Amino acid sequence: MNQQQQYFDLDQGKNIPYVNDCCSTSGYSSNNSPTSMTLSPSHSPETLNLQNEFAQLNLPALSNSPSPRLQQLGGSPYHQNQMMANGNLCMEIDGNAASIGSILNGNATFGNINSMQHMPVDQFYATQPPQTIGGFHQIDAGGIKNEYCAQLHIAEQPVEKFRFRYKSEMHGTHGSLNGINSKRTPKTFPEVILRNYSGPAVIRCSLFQTNLDSPHSHQLVVRKDERDVCDPHDLHVSQERGYVAQFINMGIIHTAKKYIFDELFKKKQDRLVFQMGRRELSTKQLQELHQETEREAKDMNLNQVRLCFEAFKIENNQKWTPIAPPVFSNPINNRKSAQTGELRITRLSKPTGSVMGNDELILLVEKVSKKNIKVRFFEENDDGETVWEAYAKFRESDVHHQYAIVCQTPAYKDKDVEREVAVSIELIRPSDDERSFPPLPFRYKPRDAIISRKRRRTCSTLTSSTSSSSGSLHNSMDLPKTVPQMGAANVSLHDQTISQEFGREFTVDQLLNSESFRKMLEPNSSELEKLCVPDIGCLEHDGLGYEQTQSNYVGITHYRSLSSTYLTEIFKIYDANRRAGKISAEDFANSCSKVQNLFTTHALKNVNNDTLLHEVISQRTDNLKLAIKTFKVIEYFKLQELAHSVLNLDGDSGLHVACQHDRPNYIRPLLSLGCNPNQQNHIGNTALHVAVKEKHTNCIDFFFNAPNGVRLDLSLKNDDGLTPLHMAIRQNSSDVAKKLINYDRSSINVSNTTDGNNALHMAVLEQNVELLVLILDAQNLTDILMAKNSAGYTPLELARAKDNESCVLLLQKVYPDKGESAMTWIPLNVKEEMDSSSAEDDDESNLDVPTSSMSSSSLSTVKTEEIDMDFKTEQEDEDHAKQADAAIDPKIKLEQLLSNKNKFDQLVKQLNEPSSHNPALSKWKELAEKALLSQLVFLWSSSEGMLKYIHHKSSDQECRSFARALQELGMLNA
DNA sequence: CGGGAATTAAG
DNA sequence: ACTTAATTCCC
Numbered sequence: 002m003n004q005q006q007q008y009f010d011l012d013q014g015k016n017i018p019y020v021n022d023c024c025s026t027s028g029y030s031s032n033n034s035p036t037s038m039t040l041s042p043s044h045s046p047e048t049l050n051l052q053n054e055f056a057q058l059n060l061p062a063l064s065n066s067p068s069p070r071l072q073q074l075g076g077s078p079y080h081q082n083q084m085m086a087n088g089n090l091c092m093e094i095d096g097n098a099a100s101i102g103s104i105l106n107g108n109a110t111f112g113n114i115n116s117m118q119h120m121p122v123d124q125f126y127a128t129q130p131p132q133t134i135g136g137f138h139q140i141d142a143g144g145i146k147n148e149y150c151a152q153l154h155i156a157e158q159p160v161e162k163f164r165f166r167y168k169s170e171m172h173g174t175h176g177s178l179n180g181i182n183s184k185r186t187p188k189t190f191p192e193v194i195l196r197n198y199s200g201p202a203v204i205r206c207s208l209f210q211t212n213l214d215s216p217h218s219h220q221l222v223v224r225k226d227e228r229d230v231c232d233p234h235d236l237h238v239s240q241e242r243g244y245v246a247q248f249i250n251m252g253i254i255h256t257a258k259k260y261i262f263d264e265l266f267k268k269k270q271d272r273l274v275f276q277m278g279r280r281e282l283s284t285k286q287l288q289e290l291h292q293e294t295e296r297e298a299k300d301m302n303l304n305q306v307r308l309c310f311e312a313f314k315i316e317n318n319q320k321w322t323p324i325a326p327p328v329f330s331n332p333i334n335n336r337k338s339a340q341t342g343e344l345r346i347t348r349l350s351k352p353t354g355s356v357m358g359n360d361e362l363i364l365l366v367e368k369v370s371k372k373n374i375k376v377r378f379f380e381e382n383d384d385g386e387t388v389w390e391a392y393a394k395f396r397e398s399d400v401h402h403q404y405a406i407v408c409q410t411p412a413y414k415d416k417d418v419e420r421e422v423a424v425s426i427e428l429i430r431p432s433d434d435e436r437s438f439p440p441l442p443f444r445y446k447p448r449d450a451i452i453s454r455k456r457r458r459t460c461s462t463l464t465s466s467t468s469s470s471s472g473s474l475h476n477s478m479d480l481p482k483t484v485p486q487m488g489a490a491n492v493s494l495h496d497q498t499i500s501q502e503f504g505r506e507f508t509v510d511q512l513l514n515s516e517s518f519r520k521m522l523e524p525n526s527s528e529l530e531k532l533c534v535p536d537i538g539c540l541e542h543d544g545l546g547y548e549q550t551q552s553n554y555v556g557i558t559h560y561r562s563l564s565s566t567y568l569t570e571i572f573k574i575y576d577a578n579r580r581a582g583k584i585s586a587e588d589f590a591n592s593c594s595k596v597q598n599l600f601t602t603h604a605l606k607n608v609n610n611d612t613l614l615h616e617v618i619s620q621r622t623d624n625l626k627l628a629i630k631t632f633k634v635i636e637y638f639k640l641q642e643l644a645h646s647v648l649n650l651d652g653d654s655g656l657h658v659a660c661q662h663d664r665p666n667y668i669r670p671l672l673s674l675g676c677n678p679n680q681q682n683h684i685g686n687t688a689l690h691v692a693v694k695e696k697h698t699n700c701i702d703f704f705f706n707a708p709n710g711v712r713l714d715l716s717l718k719n720d721d722g723l724t725p726l727h728m729a730i731r732q733n734s735s736d737v738a739k740k741l742i743n744y745d746r747s748s749i750n751v752s753n754t755t756d757g758n759n760a761l762h763m764a765v766l767e768q769n770v771e772l773l774v775l776i777l778d779a780q781n782l783t784d785i786l787m788a789k790n791s792a793g794y795t796p797l798e799l800a801r802a803k804d805n806e807s808c809v810l811l812l813q814k815v816y817p818d819k820g821e822s823a824m825t826w827i828p829l830n831v832k833e834e835m836d837s838s839s840a841e842d843d844d845e846s847n848l849d850v851p852t853s854s855m856s857s858s859s860l861s862t863v864k865t866e867e868i869d870m871d872f873k874t875e876q877e878d879e880d881h882a883k884q885a886d887a888a889i890d891p892k893i894k895l896e897q898l899l900s901n902k903n904k905f906d907q908l909v910k911q912l913n914e915p916s917s918h919n920p921a922l923s924k925w926k927e928l929a930e931k932a933l934l935s936q937l938v939f940l941w942s943s944s945e946g947m948l949k950y951i952h953h954k955s956s957d958q959e960c961r962s963f964a965r966a967l968q969e970l971g972m973l974n975a
Numbered sequence: 976c977g978g979g980a981a982t983t984a985a986g
Numbered sequence: 987a988c989t990t991a992a993t994t995c996c997c
Contacts, residue, residue: 170993170995339991402989
């Protein structure tokens with residue numbers, strides 16, 4: 002037998018070829034079949050040749066020079082001797098250690114020592130029988146630890162993260178398992194020190210699971226001559242070497258899933274055999290072991306291991322005796338896995354966002370798992386203390402292929418900051434609280450309102466002091482003074498004219514949305530004509546063209562050559578036509594095509610194919626006159642299709658741009674011009690989507706007040722599969738959601754395409770009770786209640802799945818089948834009912850305590866029927882259909898009862914009274930609160946909402962409870 | 976070495 | 987059929 006090709010594996014008690022055996026299940030540790038553990042006679046001790054990889058690697062790192070003799074230790078008879086029983090664990094401390102020391106010559110040695118037989122298990126780590134096969138439990142359980150004199154101390158932990166490699170990639174050299182403090186130079190390695198012991202000893206290192214005191218199916222290997230030697234690895238230590246064992250050049254082989262059981266079983270078996278000191282295990286033991294292994298293999302963490310260090314002494318009789326409690330390293334995580342690997346943000350889609358939050362932000366990240374990742378925004382003070390934190394919002398489906406996260410930024414704590422705030426973003430993996438490093442900077446921008454407030458302030462001070470500086474944007478020194486002065490004068494003059502025109506002060510918004518203004522957009526409108534005259538004058542007067550004229554308009558500085566040239570040209574044509582008065586159809590058509598040409602040429606030359614219309618709308622500063630004139634031109638030349646369908650490269654129409662830039666004033670005119678509000682851009686967003694996304698509520702309002710004939714399609718989904726309502730829900734903007742629902746309640750039924758959730762599902766996901774109520778109140782609900790999302794959940798089931806108690810409670814009440822499963826509102830003070838259903842229920846019978854303090858306490862015993870009677874009489878004047886219903890439907894009675902606003906308000910007031918002296922009421926209130934009613938009451942601003950709620954969602958029993966509560970409050974009379 | 980990507984298996 | 991995880995391959 003080629004001695005170089007084998008080593009003796011201590012745990013297995015036999016020779017192992019260095020070359021991985023292709024026939025074995027994993028090829029790592031042995032050619033043992035996992036089910037039979039027999040020692041082949043051919044592997045007799047005489048054939049062994051020990052290898053000293055560790056010793057060789059070890060030596061340079063230690064202070065003492067290695068002894069050359071070390072290398073020859075392999076064949077020493079010492080290693081071939083058998084271990085014998087030895088009772089006292091501590092005997093060696095000052096005993097015969099020296100003699101053993103002389104055998105080992107005081108050198109640390111790597112070796113696989115073939116001496117494991119016949120050691121009674123009760124002498125392995127303990128004087129008591131083990132309680133767990135193959136583990137260490139007996140040590141702790143038996144309190145034996147104290148009997149060890151020596152201790153192992155980990156001088157250097159292994160690195161926290163390390164790439165586990167599969168066997169198939171173990172060719173060539175890869176990194177070794179370094180110490181946690183390892184650097185390029187010097188490198189360190191896992192290292193243990195044996196303390197409180199003299200004499201030679203062996204330190205063993207093997208791979209263990211992190212959750213159990215049991216071996217790990219992965220292999221801890223040491224590379225030697227192109228071969229991987231599997232754990233356990235033993236190092237000899239002695240006084241001379243300071244009892245330091247340094248484990249160098251180890252790697253971790255990821256056992257493939259299919260071999261996990263086999264490998265684990267083998268390791269556990271070997272270990273047990275070693276501890277028992279027997280060659281074979283009984284069938285029963287094997288069976289037990291098999292079961293235990295199955296259990297362990299099932300949920301073993303394959304991405305985390307730890308090193309186990311043990312210390313043994315080898316006595317004259319060659320028996321291996323543990324001399325110190327085993328110690329374990331910190332966990333070593335698989336760097337490659339998404340569960341344990343490093344977190345890192347590679348890139349952010351944008352470095353800033355609004356303090357209001359809900360900006361879409363895309364993070365490119367290293368491998369993450371969507372179920373186990375969070376995006377944390379945080380701010381620290383100078384001392385590194387966290388002063389603010391919040392989490393970005395996204396769902397599992399927003400994690401793209403483990404490498405990108407599309408999320409919505411959280412709002413900043415202070416929405417009124419006046420300047421940008423620098424915060425940080427990091428990823429967090431909840432399972433192990435791992436953070437990405439380094440954190441990425443992110444800046445929160447102040448709200449537009451605040452910026453403009455500031456700007457206005459600065460502007461006004463400027464103008465008041467210098468009277469004619471036309472704005473901070475134009476303070477270039479070399480601009481001729483006269484031009485801005487003139488401009489400023491003109492502007493104010495115009496504003497005045499407009500105001501006078503309409504008889505009172507108009508804001509720009511009002512103006513643009515006023516009826517008169519819309520009239521102006523009609524062809525031949527003389528008002529607009531007048532309005533435009535000064536502009537024309539300017540344009541014509543100024544031979545240099547529009548580029549300079551523009552400085553008359555505050556805020557169009559970026560209107561540079563291309564756009565202004567075209568616009569100037571177009572305006573010229575327009576003005577010429579206007580002035581000509583009556584022109585031939587031919588000339589007009591000519592002008593039309595010229596203008597159209599200019600428009601399209603301009604658009605084609607523009608980077609984003611933005612048309613002049615786009616640009617005019619999206620100017621940094623709202624520019625009324627320019628917009629008016631442009632609209633007017635479009636109108637005049639009947640270029641509706643420009644407004645209607647000409648899109649830029651993003652597929653954005655003018656409306657999109659208006660919504661993006663929060664120009665609500667332009668929406669009506671654009672709609673009037675024929676701009677299609679249902680146009681979807683290249684990511685499927687309609688202008689409304691954009692407005693919702695940007696939270697430009699003013700824009701949204703204008704859509705809903707659109708001119709006649711304009712109908713928005715609220716069921717249009719963008720490329721994320723979302724309707725505007727879906728987006729609003731995700732942003733938790735109930736006010737927007739409300740508007741959308743009011744406009745078209747049928748949009749509620751649309752489910753998004755991403756996960757099949759409808760509005761209700763999504764509200765559940767947001768855990769937003771307010772939204773939930775809003776949606777539930779909006780219409781007859783069976784459709785959305787029963788609609789299943791892609792996961793097959795109805796909203797209620799989803800709420801349950803998400804363990805969202807408040808939503809479950811609320812939803813349960815509205816489902817048709819609520820009867821049994823829903824929480825029951827127990828009727829107050831009506832023993833009869835209780836008796837018929839659940840008279841034996843103690844808790845509920847408590848409710849029957851009379852409420853003597855109440856003025857109307859006598860009423861508390863009134864039966865339902867009597868109340869019904871009351872209602873009936875009250876109702877008799879009502880219309881007949883309703884009356885018929887009412888006979889059987891207590892809801893309607895209650896509805897009628899509550900239609901008295903005074904009563905309603907009274908009730909709400911009392912319910913919200915913190916300390917009621919009315920026991921019945923407080924009991925009822927308690928119940929109501931349980932059912933979330935308190936929230937609902939809070940949310941209902943009027944009796945109408947409550948009535949609606951009661952009408953649609955309450956069971957008869959609930960209604961009766963409610964009625965009784967009212968009754969007890971003395972609110973039933975009159 | 977260490978990293979990345981392609982391929983294959985698994986939900 | 988499609989997505990994610992596991993495994994292998996490659997530079």
